Amino acid sequence: MTHPSDSRAYFFKIDTTIKKIRNVLQKRFNEAGFDLTVDQWVLIDHVARNEGISQNTLAELTTKDAPTVTRILDLLVKKDLVERRMSEEDRRKFNIYLKPEGQKTFETVLPVVKEIRRQGWGQLSEEDYGHFVRIMDSIYQNFSD
């Protein structure tokens, strides 16, 4: 290989790794009896940390687009985990809040997710984390022009 970027490998490796992570997360959720998809969890996590957040902000933070957020929230509302409250200042907006069931879900699922994060990182070092962040950010940046 004359230059790493000549290989298909790096796109593929990122894709494979994130798929694996998602699979493991979902499988653990199912085993633990959580009736929740990974992306539903991601929204709950952000709402828990930003009570009253708007859908647009939620979309930005999660790098999901607006229609996707709308639809995932629809599901979470149907499950009674989350509610939309009309915003006072701007009637185009909703403020999103956890309902009691949602708060409970957050508290129950969080430790499981933390454990999975630990497992995934394993024996990798602080220095590796530096490399990791630098390389990922660099790829992202190289595409942002």
Add this chain to the structure above:
Amino acid sequence: MTHPSDSRAYFFKIDTTIKKIRNVLQKRFNEAGFDLTVDQWVLIDHVARNEGISQNTLAELTTKDAPTVTRILDLLVKKDLVERRMSEEDRRKFNIYLKPEGQKTFETVLPVVKEIRRQGWGQLSEEDYGHFVRIMDSIYQNFSD
């Protein structure tokens, strides 16, 4: 941060990076007038390098599941880029081949993809590639038990 794995950041960073890559690929495809999704490209690429490959093998190589491969191939067949030929030895199997249009597509798209790979890797070094592979493989491995 007491330990890197305590942070949500690494799942999120991988997710964000692969999304970005996919977006850029798709946008370039569209700009270049290729009527092709990224995943359709991935299958064409593998068929081009493995004429006569079976659907199952295709699924393994791409880490897609069987139904997904079936459906993407359906689309490629409809576009006349690819054909299924009944296997001689095993009548459950198909052998997948590029049609002339598909071969042309492969040759046209490949240089564009190579250029995008180069752009994404940018000034990262051979050594960085080593770190990258080691870290990704390690995460994957940590989840394979």
Add this chain to the structure above:
DNA sequence: AAACACAAGTTGGCTTACTAACTATTGATT
């Protein structure tokens, strides 16, 4: 005040991912 562009969310269409259930064929077992 009326017209305008812009912003927040929603809806619809198409694509891909995952699971489960299904058909058809093959290969092994007895």
Add this chain to the structure above:
DNA sequence: AATCAATAGTTAGTAAGCCAACTTGTGTTT
């Protein structure tokens, strides 16, 4: 030879991603 388990692929349902078009509400301009 008949049965049975495993394999290749398909179909159906639900979830999520992307784009484009749309509705409603806001803010600015004139």
